[in-house]
Each structure stands twice: as C-alpha cells, then as structure tokens.
Amino acid sequence: xxxxxxLLRFGALLAASLALFACSTVSPTATPTAxxxxxxxxxxxxxxxxxxxxxxxxxxxxxxxxxxGVVPDLGALLFSDIFTDAxxxxxxxxxxxxxxVSNNRLTLTLAEGTDLVTISSLRLQPQISDFYAAINASLSxxxxxxxxxxxxxxxxxxxxxxxxxxxxxxxxxxxVVSGKPFVIRDWAPSPDAPLxxxxxxxxxxxxxxxxxxxxxxxxFQFTVNDQYFSQGGLGVSIRSEAGNPMTISxxxxxxxxxxxxxxxxxxxxxxxGP
Numbered sequence: 001x002x003x004x005x006x007l008l009r010f011g012a013l014l015a016a017s018l019a020l021f022a023c024s025t026v027s028p029t030a031t032p033t034a035x036x037x038x039x040x041x042x043x044x045x046x047x048x049x050x051x052x053x054x055x056x057x058x059x060x061x062x063x064x065x066x067x068x069g070v071v072p073d074l075g076a077l078l079f080s081d082i083f084t085d086a087x088x089x090x091x092x093x094x095x096x097x098x099x100x101v102s103n104n105r106l107t108l109t110l111a112e113g114t115d116l117v118t119i120s121s122l123r124l125q126p127q128i129s130d131f132y133a134a135i136n137a138s139l140s141x142x143x144x145x146x147x148x149x150x151x152x153x154x155x156x157x158x159x160x161x162x163x164x165x166x167x168x169x170x171x172x173x174x175x176v177v178s179g180k181p182f183v184i185r186d187w188a189p190s191p192d193a194p195l196x197x198x199x200x201x202x203x204x205x206x207x208x209x210x211x212x213x214x215x216x217x218x219x220f221q222f223t224v225n226d227q228y229f230s231q232g233g234l235g236v237s238i239r240s241e242a243g244n245p246m247t248i249s250x251x252x253x254x255x256x257x258x259x260x261x262x263x264x265x266x267x268x269x270x271x272x273g274p
Contacts, residue, residue, distance in 0.1 A: 074132050075257030081123070083251060091121040092157070097238075097246075105138075105249040108238045112245040120237035122154055123253075129153075129231035132256045134204040134215075137236075139197040140247040142167040148248045150203045151235035161229060162237070163205055163214055169193040171221055173214065175228055184224055192216035208258050 081088065083106050091099035097110040097119040108119055137148050147166040154160040158179040164172045170187040193216060194201050204215040210227035213220065234255070238248045 073259075075259075078128065078131060078255045078257055079126070080255070081253040083253075088125070089121045089123050090157075092119060094119075105251045106236065107247065107249040108236065109141075110238060110240045110246040113243045114240050114245075115243035116239070116241065118237055118239040120149075120151065120157070120235055122151070122157065122233060122235035124154060124233035127231050127233060128255065130208045130258050132204065132206045132258050133234055133253070134202055135236065135253045136200065136202050136251050137165075138249045138251070139167065139194055139199040139201075140249065141245050142197045142199075142248060143244055144168060144196075145241035146244055146246055147172075147239050147241070148203075149237045149239070150205060151237060152205050152207060153229035153232035154235050155229060155232045159229065160232060160235065161205075161212070161226075163203065164239075165190075165193050165201060165203065165216065166241075167194065167196045167199075169195045171214070171216065173212075173222075173224060175226065177228070184226060185222060188222075190216055190221055192219050192221070206258060 082104050083101050084104060086101035089099070089101060089106060093099050095111070096114045096117050097108065099119060099121040100107050100109075106121055108121065110117055110119060133150070133152060135150060139148075142148070145166050145168055147164045149162045149164040151160045151162055158176065160176050162174045162176055162181070164174070166172075166187070169189055169191075171185075171190045171193055172183065172187045173185040174181045174183050176182070192201070202215075202217050204218065206213040206215070209230075210225045211223070212226060213223045215221060234253070236250050238246050240246050
C-alpha cells in the first residue's frame with residue numbers, strides 16, 4: 001500500500017519534470033525590433049537671382065608711342081641763331097600780323113579774324129644744300145588746325161619746302177612753287193606733336209640731296225625723296241585756319257653739316273643742342 005503510493009508520487013514528479021524540461025527547450029519567438037525609417041532628405045536648390053557671368057579680361061589700352069629713331073651722325077655746327085640780330089630775318093608784317101625779334105626769340109603773331117592768313121619770316125643767308133636744321137617752337141596761342149612751319153631750301157618768298165605741325169597733333173610736308181603748294185605728304189597724326197597751347201616742340205629736318213627726313217623732339221617722323229629744290233635758306237611761318245588769334249615763338253636755331261648726298265649716313269644718334 002505504501003509502496004503503491006510512493007510509486008504514484010514518483011510518477012507525478014517525473015511527469016512534472018518532463019513538463020518543465022519541455023518548456024525550457026522551446027525557444028520563444030523573438031519579437032522583431034521595428035526599424036525606424038527616416039524620411040529621405042530632399043535638397044532644395046538655392047536660386048541665384050543674379051548669377052555670376054564670365055567677365056572678359058580687358059585688353060590693355062595701346063598708347064601711341066613715338067618712333068625712337070633719332071637723327072644720323074652730324075658734322076660740325078655750320079651756324080646758329082639765338083635771335084639777337086633782327087637784320088638777318090626778312091619779315092612780312094602788316095595789320096594782320098607781325099614778326100618781331102626780341103628777347104632771343106622770333107615771335108610771329110596773327111590777329112583774330114585772320115583765317116587762312118599766313119605770316120612768315122625768312123633767313124636767306126647762307127644758302128645751304130645738305131644740312132640738319134633744328135629749331136624750338138613755343139606755342140602761346142594755337143588751336144585746332146592752326147599750324148606752324150619750318151621752311152627750308154628757300155629760294156624766294158614763294159619757293160621752298162614747308163614742314164608743318166598743326167595744333168591737332170598732325171604733321172605734313174609741302175613743296176611751294178611760285179606760291180602754289182603741292183602736298184608731298186599730307187596730314188598724319190604724330191604722338192610728338194603738341195595738342196594746342198601752351199606747348200613746346202622741337203622741329204628738325206635732315207636734308208642730304210634728295211633724302212629728306214623729318215623729326216619732332218628728335219624722334220623720327222617720316223622720310224621722302226624729293227630734290228625739286230637743291231639748296232636755299234631757312235624760314236618759319238604760321239597760319240590760322242579758323243580766324244583764331246595766334247602767337248608762336250621760335251628760338252635756338254642750329255644748323256649742322258651732314259654727309260654728302262653721295263655717302264651713306266652713319267648710325268643713328270642724338271645731335272647736340274644748338
């Protein structure tokens with residue numbers, strides 16, 4: 001009886017142990033962890049109301065520069081004139097204008113309203129053929145197309161070459177025969193020419209036979225070949241183009257020997273002052 005009860009208890013304990021064992025071996029289903037999905041970020045473009053544009057690099061401004069050639073080798077000083085002797089100059093003075101030697105200057109003036117009027121002063125002696133002549137001009141009253149001129153190989157008041165500079169910065173060469181001008185080289189701009197008054201300019205001519213070369217401030221301007229006049233004196237003149245009053249003073253004339261027309265000029269270099 002007792003044995004039977006114990007057997008029953010043992011069976012109950014065994015069944016309970018088996019039940020517990022079964023429970024311990026069954027793995028519970030893992031609860032999935034919810035993954036939080038973040039919203040995809042959207043990049044909003046920035047609107048450029050005033051977008052940058054490609055700026056073109058400007059080209060440098062080209063400045064007009066003079067030709068740096070200077071006059072050929074020169075010989076001895078033939079003569080100079082610092083304008084102390086008015087008797088050496090032939091002038092044409094009237095109510096329209098005047099030519100006066102004073103204070104080491106030869107001053108030419110034209111009155112207002114004398115448009116297209118020319119006044120000149122000539123130095124006929126000595127007569128020269130091959131030479132380099134330079135003279136300084138001071139501009140007191142001058143504008144626009146008003147012009148000043150260096151005359152050379154002058155044979156009379158109506159026959160000569162005329163190298164001119166106007167007050168708009170241009171140069172020209174004419175041959176005047178019996179008072180009638182013939183343009184050899186017409187007006188052309190020069191960076192060395194003064195643009196009106198007040199101003200200063202050194203005008204020079206190199207003449208060797210038919211080889212004629214022209215300079216401003218010792219800078220080469222142009223060259224021509226012409227021998228209509230082979231020799232003569234020197235002179236200066238001014239001309240008003242629009243009735244403007246004009247006053248130009250000339251000073252320090254210097255004349256130098258040059259190689260003869262049959263020889264080749266030496267390399268370039270600067271002449272001494274007069």
